Amino acid sequence: MTAAPYDLLDRVRRQKPVVHHITNWVSIYDCAQVVKSIGGSPVMAHAREEVADMVQIASAVVLNIGTLTEGLVESMKIASAAARKRGLPVLLDVCGAGATSFRNQKSFELLDSGTISIIKGNVSEIARVSGASARTKGVDAGEVEGDLAHLAEKLARERAVTVVVTGQVDLVTDGGTTWRVANGHSMMTHVVGTGCMAASVIGAFAAVEPALPLAAASALACYGVAAELAAETSAGPATFKARLLDALYALDAGTLARRQKISVV
Amino acid sequence: MTAAPYDLLDRVRRQKPVVHHITNWVSIYDCAQVVKSIGGSPVMAHAREEVADMVQIASAVVLNIGTLTEGLVESMKIASAAARKRGLPVLLDVCGAGATSFRNQKSFELLDSGTISIIKGNVSEIARVSGASARTKGVDAGEVEGDLAHLAEKLARERAVTVVVTGQVDLVTDGGTTWRVANGHSMMTHVVGTGCMAASVIGAFAAVEPALPLAAASALACYGVAAELAAETSAGPATFKARLLDALYALDAGTLARRQKISVV
């Protein structure tokens, strides 16, 4: 990797890229706020009549199937096709994949459209869209057999995308090289929407950096370091989330350089 | 009651039950977070194509008509029928009942489906679905004539459900015995969604305890004690809500035993 995480964060702060989301109704506020906290310009819009237009002023698109409907996925397809035409990165968060057959089917429809550039999920979600056996308990990670890095790399090659697997250690792969990001804090598992917010930060970084694995790993390092800082003074999950959003806003180069743990697998 | 509130909280923390919500767009995040804060596993999903599937991995279902639409109520009917078939508890929060005739009609349609096991509302909402006269001013409680406990007991017997009436003192009844829970804090009335969150906590407790009045009273005691703790250090409603979610996460057996105020009416 040739750029440090802070360089990319700094680019987001200076360029203030518009990150267009079609996301779920649970964490929609936090997805917008996390982009705002790092200096980006979030837009949330899902009407089929306007999503293609909205993509014209965006620099990245983030899709999340957390509370999907038939109509919402239709809008996602329109937006991602428009983004593809402009060469914009499109991230798909396969939130809850494996929980229902509807969710699986829609995940595959979106992946098969050939417009996705980054797939992001936890272990069981990524296993599910890889076709590997895995059990999903709601949107929390289950257990997966086999070598996770191998699974992610295979998916990345088959779909010609960047794959991001979040967990205690995050993995990022383009199918050839795989990076691990060992930042973050266990308190994140007690907060609703931390996975969704991670996707939004990756989307913002992908808006300013064409090397998508670099963008994703840098985003996860920033996000994870901010989480570590937030955990130091938090009494519980709600205070932690507020301080995470504050810490991202205030994150500086020195702290990030000292604490970031990106390495090649 | 044979189990202490902490025993049930501890069961939620150990079993991490999936609590499936079809709820409103206002407090959807807080409903999910409150379940997460007590150690449960929230799922929010409302597409008619997947709600029955989602119920298969859930241990309880929570419905809330706060921002209902025709389509959303359709999904609620599908989910609650699937839950009934599996013997799962289904809680209906009749949020805003009495405010419009559409809301009343849909409340009665859901109640008449015979799939609801717990009805939860404030005084005016419960009065309304009981057929008693009451005036609703938005979603805040109005005043009701007559004996509230009597009203709740009658509703519980007629519908063969557990009825929960939230207020300064909460009431829980199965139609035979009625319990009062005298925990909580007046700051809750200044925070949007405290009623919705109470329903989610009850849902999580009902997922681990088949005696639904016991589950409901224990849930309300935990929630109310956490609110009392949160109020001690809060400057206003937003800080209070964050500390309430933190306090639930940290709640211990000793504090709960000392402060819980459950008694038979």
Added chain:
Amino acid sequence: MTAAPYDLLDRVRRQKPVVHHITNWVSIYDCAQVVKSIGGSPVMAHAREEVADMVQIASAVVLNIGTLTEGLVESMKIASAAARKRGLPVLLDVCGAGATSFRNQKSFELLDSGTISIIKGNVSEIARVSGASARTKGVDAGEVEGDLAHLAEKLARERAVTVVVTGQVDLVTDGGTTWRVANGHSMMTHVVGTGCMAASVIGAFAAVEPALPLAAASALACYGVAAELAAETSAGPATFKARLLDALYALDAGTLARRQKISVV
């Protein structure tokens, strides 16, 4: 202006007006909470079957096109027509106007219905619905050529409405007189939904004061002073938002009188 901002805030606290919102899914919670924090009674309801009924118990209506759909705008038209019939103030937040042609078209349809009494937006949004040239970058303010006050006054006269332009200094005009409100804090630009919340506060004040420019300017002064107080002890955007909601709850007459900066342009 004949009443001080505190007089109106005090009226809201005593009358607890119901403020009916049809708003976006991003800031819907915060719009409700900000009304609750100042002592009002928020209602969020959007089903076409019930919005006209909900208007009957409301004292003001707030519309926001942030995440509009065809169906949502249909409900807005029904609600605002019912409100007009009752003589209630209807505020339209033209959130994101200029970003897409769908958004522009729907803004004009709502304005042309003749039911709107207050139009609220940032500089680029107000320019767009005025027909002036402006560029919108998502929902953040762009730059506009020409005299902003002149533009707002012209729009106010043409549409026979009160116009509110939010920015570093807020402008309020009825087309004849224009007021500036110089309260607020730059941290507001780092928080998602501060514009939407401003609209909700204005809606609550308009519910208790028929002179709409007075209501709007007073609301913005209260909101801006609370933001100044919140910024004094905030480490970042999330803490700031919580403290803003707390500060509105606690705002007293003396502080407001000392700090409010309303003047005629």
